[in-house]
Amino acid sequence: MDHVREMVDWTRRRKIVVAGLVAATLIVGILIGTVISGRVSAMKALSFAGTNATPLALPDPIPSSSSFNAIVTRVEPAVVNIATTQVIDRKSKKHRSSPLDPDDPSEDFFFHFFDGRPDAQPQAERSLGSGVIVDRRGYILTNNHVVEQATKIQVQLNGDSTKYTAKVVGVDEDTDLAVIKIDTQKDLPFAKLGNSDGVQVGDWVLAIGSPFGLNATVTAGIISAKDRGGIGRQFQRFLQTDAAINPGNSGGPLVDMAGQVIGINTASITGGRGYEGVGFAMPSTTALSVYDQIVKNGRVTRGSIGVSFQEEQGTNQMTLKYLGAPYGVVIQGIEPGSPAEKAGLKDGDVITAINGTAVKTGNDLVNPIAGAPIGSRVKITYYRDKQQRETSATVEDRTRVFPNAANRINGTPDEPAPAEFGLHVESLTPERAQRVGMEGQKGVVVSEVEPASFADDLGFSPGDVIAEVNGQAVNSLDDYRQAIGKLKAGDNVVFKVRRHSYNDRTVTVFLPGVVPADGK
Numbered sequence: 001m002d003h004v005r006e007m008v009d010w011t012r013r014r015k016i017v018v019a020g021l022v023a024a025t026l027i028v029g030i031l032i033g034t035v036i037s038g039r040v041s042a043m044k045a046l047s048f049a050g051t052n053a054t055p056l057a058l059p060d061p062i063p064s065s066s067s068f069n070a071i072v073t074r075v076e077p078a079v080v081n082i083a084t085t086q087v088i089d090r091k092s093k094k095h096r097s098s099p100l101d102p103d104d105p106s107e108d109f110f111f112h113f114f115d116g117r118p119d120a121q122p123q124a125e126r127s128l129g130s131g132v133i134v135d136r137r138g139y140i141l142t143n144n145h146v147v148e149q150a151t152k153i154q155v156q157l158n159g160d161s162t163k164y165t166a167k168v169v170g171v172d173e174d175t176d177l178a179v180i181k182i183d184t185q186k187d188l189p190f191a192k193l194g195n196s197d198g199v200q201v202g203d204w205v206l207a208i209g210s211p212f213g214l215n216a217t218v219t220a221g222i223i224s225a226k227d228r229g230g231i232g233r234q235f236q237r238f239l240q241t242d243a244a245i246n247p248g249n250s251g252g253p254l255v256d257m258a259g260q261v262i263g264i265n266t267a268s269i270t271g272g273r274g275y276e277g278v279g280f281a282m283p284s285t286t287a288l289s290v291y292d293q294i295v296k297n298g299r300v301t302r303g304s305i306g307v308s309f310q311e312e313q314g315t316n317q318m319t320l321k322y323l324g325a326p327y328g329v330v331i332q333g334i335e336p337g338s339p340a341e342k343a344g345l346k347d348g349d350v351i352t353a354i355n356g357t358a359v360k361t362g363n364d365l366v367n368p369i370a371g372a373p374i375g376s377r378v379k380i381t382y383y384r385d386k387q388q389r390e391t392s393a394t395v396e397d398r399t400r401v402f403p404n405a406a407n408r409i410n411g412t413p414d415e416p417a418p419a420e421f422g423l424h425v426e427s428l429t430p431e432r433a434q435r436v437g438m439e440g441q442k443g444v445v446v447s448e449v450e451p452a453s454f455a456d457d458l459g460f461s462p463g464d465v466i467a468e469v470n471g472q473a474v475n476s477l478d479d480y481r482q483a484i485g486k487l488k489a490g491d492n493v494v495f496k497v498r499r500h501s502y503n504d505r506t507v508t509v510f511l512p513g514v515v516p517a518d519g520k
Helices: 003-048 069-078 286-298 317-321 362-370 430-435 454-458 475-484
Strands: 081-087 113-114 123-135 140-145 152-156 162-163 167-172 176-182 204-209 217-228 240-241 253-255 263-270 278-282 307-310 329-334 350-354 379-385 389-395 423-427 444-449 465-469 494-502 504-516
Touching: 003 444, 069 081, 069 123, 069 204, 069 253, 081 140, 081 162, 123 204, 123 240, 167 217, 167 253, 167 286, 204 263, 204 286, 240 263, 263 286, 263 430, 278 286, 307 362, 329 362, 350 362, 423 475, 444 454, 444 475, 454 504
Parallel strands: none
Antiparallel strands: 081 123, 081 152, 113 123, 123 140, 140 176, 152 162, 167 176, 204 217, 204 253, 217 240, 240 278, 253 263, 263 278, 307 329, 329 350, 329 504, 350 379, 379 389, 423 444, 444 465, 465 494, 494 504
């Protein structure tokens, strides 16, 4: 028993000692923590004891001297959002037309916002675009492709949720411009059209519109090129800009630093169907002329004498030398019964002046005639057989001179022939002539053009009929081989070619070049 009691007493004493040690440890820990905490607090107090720095104060807002805000504030109230609805017959695929090729993935006309399934039933296509009010009574300039064939047009003003139904006053397909009107029973803010002739490459510009339906969006850039042609219709010569133009910007204004509208945003060309810094606006000088004619007459009238021409030959000295003219524009074709035919003009003539003003580009020829009053006469200076001549023609309505515009038809005969300069040709038999729409013509027909060849560089196309080589008539394959056989590396060569024009008529084209050393 005594032994057991001793064991119990020893166990109790052991617990008491352990408890005491634990308590002592806790007390020491608390004391150490308190000391450390005090030191840290003291250090903090020492590090933030105060400085002699003056507290900063928020200044009054001051606009940046380089801000575009004043321009935006002035113009933005006149920019509107346009929403249209059009019923599309999927069976007949009757879609609105585009000034550029809609099948080219590098070309984006940023107004297509489709709603509905692409099945065979008629569907409602909804489009978004922009416009700019140019008259306080509600007249709006926009693009034709924004409102074309629309069954319903709704306009929303900046800062106003009301949607006004608009009516079309008139359109001009050649420039892709349109005038629409809304009735609001009140005067509306409007923008002033400036003179785009004074715009220079490098000038700052602002694009205002509703990209992706985002109203009152502003982007900035510069004019990157002027008088840009070759990407749309004949009467479309654009201002090019790197200001961001996206889907929905169509019809909105391009504004200069004076707060004036110097262009109507129309198109962009991209490689990935997104913004890449290449946008186009119709110049205000063109827009103003179109607008005035539409509000006065409901349509745009342009004069014509009935000639088609080879635009690039205005600057090609080789062809001009061959034809004996110092400069000018080469006539490709003459419309039957046109003023040009009555005036005695022929294919291959080089027009060098209209009413005494030099003609060096296609614009120099087209603009004075297009702007001349219908029924007036123009004096034409031209070269034929290296001799200068003069005649005059009566200006007629262009729609009457060219009543049946159609797409170009390219025929491709069978049986390829050995290539010269990458050019495959065949005899122009009656069957082949009918196939390519060249009945009654003489020459050899192009069946194939090899890519990256000399012929490809010159601009040959399948279906072209070669009529002459350096002035030597080509009526057969033997004539062609004989003419080609005379050519040596480094020689100048001019091919006289017959081909279809855009209105399905035969025109004359001169294709000049320098014979390559490798014959390809």
